[in-house]
Amino acid sequence: MNNKLYGHLIFELSKSGRKGYSLPEATMGGYSLPSTMRRSNDAELPECDEMTVVRHYTNHSANNFGVNNGFYPLGSCTMKYNPVINEETAAMTGFAGLHPLQPAETCQGALEVYYKLQQSLSAITGLSEFTLNPFAGAHGELTGLMVIRAYHQSRGDDKRVKVIVPDTAHGTNPASAAVCGLEVVEVKSNADGSVDVEHLKTLLDDSIAAMMMTNPNTLGMFERDIPTIAQLVHDCGGLMYYDGANLNPLLGACRPGDMGFDVMHINLHKTFSTPHGGGGPGSGPVGVRKGLEHLLPRPRVICEGDTYRIETDGEAIHVGEFLGNFAVIVRAYTYILSLGKENLRMVGPLATLNANYIKESLKDLYLLPINGLCKHEFVFDGLKDKSTGVTTMDVAKRLLDYGYHAPTIYFPLLFHESLMIEPTESESLDTIEGFIQVMRQIAKEAATDPELVKTAPHSTPIGRVDDVLAAKHPVLTYRQLSSES
Ligand SMILES: *Cc1c(COP(=O)(O)O)cnc(C)c1O
Numbered sequence: 001m002n003n004k005l006y007g008h009l010i011f012e013l014s015k016s017g018r019k020g021y022s023l024p025e026a027t028m029g030g031y032s033l034p035s036t037m038r039r040s041n042d043a044e045l046p047e048c049d050e051m052t053v054v055r056h057y058t059n060h061s062a063n064n065f066g067v068n069n070g071f072y073p074l075g076s077c078t079m080k081y082n083p084v085i086n087e088e089t090a091a092m093t094g095f096a097g098l099h100p101l102q103p104a105e106t107c108q109g110a111l112e113v114y115y116k117l118q119q120s121l122s123a124i125t126g127l128s129e130f131t132l133n134p135f136a137g138a139h140g141e142l143t144g145l146m147v148i149r150a151y152h153q154s155r156g157d158d159k160r161v162k163v164i165v166p167d168t169a170h171g172t173n174p175a176s177a178a179v180c181g182l183e184v185v186e187v188k189s190n191a192d193g194s195v196d197v198e199h200l201k202t203l204l205d206d207s208i209a210a211m212m213m214t215n216p217n218t219l220g221m222f223e224r225d226i227p228t229i230a231q232l233v234h235d236c237g238g239l240m241y242y243d244g245a246n247l248n249p250l251l252g253a254c255r256p257g258d259m260g261f262d263v264m265h266i267n268l269h270k271t272f273s274t275p276h277g278g279g280g281p282g283s284g285p286v287g288v289r290k291g292l293e294h295l296l297p298r299p300r301v302i303c304e305g306d307t308y309r310i311e312t313d314g315e316a317i318h319v320g321e322f323l324g325n326f327a328v329i330v331r332a333y334t335y336i337l338s339l340g341k342e343n344l345r346m347v348g349p350l351a352t353l354n355a356n357y358i359k360e361s362l363k364d365l366y367l368l369p370i371n372g373l374c375k376h377e378f379v380f381d382g383l384k385d386k387s388t389g390v391t392t393m394d395v396a397k398r399l400l401d402y403g404y405h406a407p408t409i410y411f412p413l414l415f416h417e418s419l420m421i422e423p424t425e426s427e428s429l430d431t432i433e434g435f436i437q438v439m440r441q442i443a444k445e446a447a448t449d450p451e452l453v454k455t456a457p458h459s460t461p462i463g464r465v466d467d468v469l470a471a472k473h474p475v476l477t478y479r480q481l482s483s484e485s
Pocket of ligand 1: 245246
């Protein structure tokens with residue numbers, strides 16, 4: 001559908017005088033607002049009947065794509081199935097109706113969930129204690145780096161101002177370091193995609209506060225040298241930070257705490273299966289090794305006998321007033337309990353199997369810059385045949401026509417045509433075979449009818465968007481759209 005028509009049909013529904021509500025006459029108990037607080041003109045709101053409003057939102061919701069609509073292989077995002085039972089528990093009135101300022105004795109059950117999730121995360125990661133307060137992975141990174149800074153400061157060590165970040169790192173890593181007031185130093189990768197230990201050695205001195213690592217890294221490769229790296233960083237007085245966004249393939253196989261990491265975050269919304277996308281909601285618990293617990297932020301939930309208490313005193317760093325995104329916490333805990341220890345152990349191996357199966361089935365047509373066994377995700381550098389001019393962007397857009405969400409594209413920045421695929425453990429062999437077939441079909445189209453791919457998508461409500469124009473002249477309100485149509 002053409003954008004102009006779309007705008008007209010969907011957005012201009014307002015007709016002067018139409019009403020979809022009836023309210024009792026306002027009486028205000030005889031009180032009237034002072035004129036300075038009253039608006040002089042009516043609010044400019046759309047005027048619609050109720051049926052029109054219902055259809056408007058229902059039709060919009062049908063244009064959404066989520067993991068419940070189809071395959072969503074968005075690398076680095078772990079778009080796994082979000083079991084419906086998670087929603088049922090999160091919606092229980094005792095949880096959903098909580099007030100953040102409710103006294104602890106009136107919400108013991110909720111605090112128990114909170115406390116027990118902290119303990120489960122410790123068991124899963126091998127770290128001593130967790131705070132569930134941060135609202136996202138990036139917020140967790142910031143919290144973790146603040147813990148690290150507080151650790152150095154508590155020892156009177158003020159010269160540690162640098163954080164080492166691999167060139168494959170997610171953009172949030174350097175961003176969090178910068179927000180925390182630390183300087184970012186980049187360490188190079190080897191040809192196999194892992195951290196270059198020889199280069200790392202040249203960066204280490206007593207100005208290093210920490211090294212941030214993701215394992216498996218954003219190329220989906222397991223970092224084999226972590227014991228050596230941890231030793232080197234610890235020897236120079238720095239701490240090891242683990243970006244836990246890629247924890248999924250490690251579940252049941254190994255634990256960051258056993259690898260020498262001191263501080264980490266977990267993206268509950270990724271690994272522990274709560275709906276995310278479009279920016280939220282999220283949760284980024286931060287864990288620390290033994291000896292650093294006192295540096296975690298307050299409030300925190302503690303257990304005394306069989307009573308749970310919210311502790312607010314003794315804070316070393318401050319990241320917020322409350323105990324995090326509770327509905328996400330309930331969903332994650334439900335997920336862990338419903339899988340149980342044995343099934344949780346299967347998550348990593350199955351996610352790894354699915355990713356390798358797709359990679360091996362497509363590497364004759366798509367360029368695989370880093371060969372070998374991957375973990376839960378991998379990166380192609382576009383189509384192998386570059387002569388057609390069909391780019392990664394085109395392949396991603398064409399996938400939409402076939403009913404798939406696009407993979408992550410143009411990240412990591414190491415390659416020109418990055419196409420990052422993460423199938424997760426949730427998908428059946430049939431779904432994966434279907435995706436492989438479509439990826440092969442697109443490669444064929446690129447060779448025989450490149451225009452078809454370059455102008456895709458053809459079957460979505462909005463066609464190919466002009467990214468450059470959108471960046472230069474963003475149309476952010478429907479008013480602008482309709483006045484131009
Ligand atoms: C998703 C992700 C983050 C950031 O997490 P958010 O929850 O989106 O803030 C950090 N690092 C990696 C490797 C990620 O994939």
